[in-house]
Amino acid sequence: MPVPLLDLKAQFATIRDEVVPALMAAVESQQFIMGPAVGELECAVAGLCRTREAIACASGTDALLLPLKAMLAPGDEVITSPFTFFATAGAVWNAGGRPVFVDIDPATFNLDVEQAGDAVTPRTRAIVPVHLYGQMAPMERVMSLAAARGLAVVEDCAQAIGARRRIEGAWTMAGELGTVGAFSFFPSKNLGAWGDGGMMVTQDADLGARLRRLRTHGGAKQYHHDEVGTNSRLDTLQAAVLKVKLAHLDAWNRARRAHAAAYTEAFADLDGLTPPPTDPANEHTFHQYTVRCGRRDELVAALKAAGIGCAVYYPKPLHLQPCFAGLGYRAGQFAEAERATREVVSLPVYPELTRPQRDEVIDTVRRALR
Numbered sequence: 001m002p003v004p005l006l007d008l009k010a011q012f013a014t015i016r017d018e019v020v021p022a023l024m025a026a027v028e029s030q031q032f033i034m035g036p037a038v039g040e041l042e043c044a045v046a047g048l049c050r051t052r053e054a055i056a057c058a059s060g061t062d063a064l065l066l067p068l069k070a071m072l073a074p075g076d077e078v079i080t081s082p083f084t085f086f087a088t089a090g091a092v093w094n095a096g097g098r099p100v101f102v103d104i105d106p107a108t109f110n111l112d113v114e115q116a117g118d119a120v121t122p123r124t125r126a127i128v129p130v131h132l133y134g135q136m137a138p139m140e141r142v143m144s145l146a147a148a149r150g151l152a153v154v155e156d157c158a159q160a161i162g163a164r165r166r167i168e169g170a171w172t173m174a175g176e177l178g179t180v181g182a183f184s185f186f187p188s189k190n191l192g193a194w195g196d197g198g199m200m201v202t203q204d205a206d207l208g209a210r211l212r213r214l215r216t217h218g219g220a221k222q223y224h225h226d227e228v229g230t231n232s233r234l235d236t237l238q239a240a241v242l243k244v245k246l247a248h249l250d251a252w253n254r255a256r257r258a259h260a261a262a263y264t265e266a267f268a269d270l271d272g273l274t275p276p277p278t279d280p281a282n283e284h285t286f287h288q289y290t291v292r293c294g295r296r297d298e299l300v301a302a303l304k305a306a307g308i309g310c311a312v313y314y315p316k317p318l319h320l321q322p323c324f325a326g327l328g329y330r331a332g333q334f335a336e337a338e339r340a341t342r343e344v345v346s347l348p349v350y351p352e353l354t355r356p357q358r359d360e361v362i363d364t365v366r367r368a369l370r
């Protein structure tokens with residue numbers, strides 16, 4: 001039985017009756033740019049993240065880029081993880097900053113905060129923790145480091161909408177604590193649009209107003225430009241789709257957690273494989289269910305042969321990307337990030353995965369590593 005890594009057609013089948021009329025209402029309105037659905041989605045996301053502001057934009061990449069542009073002077077250093085999607089560091093670079101990489105915590109794959117503290121220099125302006133695979137970085141530690149050293153925090157929440165972490169006895173949402181939280185609505189994300197889309201959240205009303213200006217060429221008033229921004233809006237059609245899907249996010253994230261728990265239980269006695277540990281303070285949203293395996297290539301070959309979708313996120317760390325050669329990093333410098341690139345593989349964990357499909361994945365993994 002083939003099992004895809006992600007099945008968006010299966011998801012569409014469950015929401016067709018809600019999403020098609022919502023989309024058609026947006027079409028009937030013919031308000032394709034900044035129609036009412038955009039503001040409604042912004043309110044709903046601000047509610048979910050418990051932030052004062054939510055500002056929609058064209059992609060998760062822009063949701064990182066616009067706040068970094070607002071914060072950075074040329075050459076400012078920004079500390080981040082080398083084990084993430086390229087956009088995290090690409091946005092720093094495109095905003096005129098210099099990415100400074102530190103190694104990851106091997107258990108959670110997230111930024112090692114102690115090493116981040118050691119990397120702070122007088123040129124450091126911000127930290128970009130990435131909530132990789134849907135599990136939050138230890139934000140209480142990131143925020144206290146940032147407060148002690150006077151740094152901004154841009155949370156890369158692209159993979160973590162709805163994720164939360166218990167801090168001092170209370171739940172804190174991804175995006176709630178940072179100076180800005182950046183979300184992606186790329187179709188494969190836990191909350192995915194039917195194209196590109198993104199959202200910035202912040203508690204800072206002035207910064208929120210500035211981000212609103214930056215997404216429309218830096219002007220609050222039409223044809224009046226206080227600073228140079230760009231065109232980075234979320235289409236009304238995408239907002240209409242996302243509003244419908246947002247109502248299902250909690251149930252979808254719960255289904256992902258249930259699949260993850262079943263996998264982790266089924267793999268507990270496998271010697272050659274390490275299931276992804278969840279930090280006890282976190283509620284993981286399993287954007288990816290990513291195991292470590294010393295015989296990764298063998299496992300990938302067995303999964304492929306059985307028609308089971310899998311992927312390696314990410315096969316090359318960012319400090320070794322050719323475009324960053326000028327930053328002067330070398331192989332071996334971030335041993336944990338580099339080991340992760342050799343060992344990780346993500347398995348199907350989408351909400352609509354059926355029980356027989358999940359069992360098929362489990363059986364195939366167990367057979368491959370016997």
Ligand SMILES: Cc1ncc(COP(=O)(O)O)c(C=O)c1O
Nearest residue numbers: 059060061085087158184185186
């Ligand atoms: C960690 C991370 N950061 C940033 C992005 C960029 O988001 P987008 O593809 O919407 O530009 C992504 C998504 O692909 C991501 O996974």
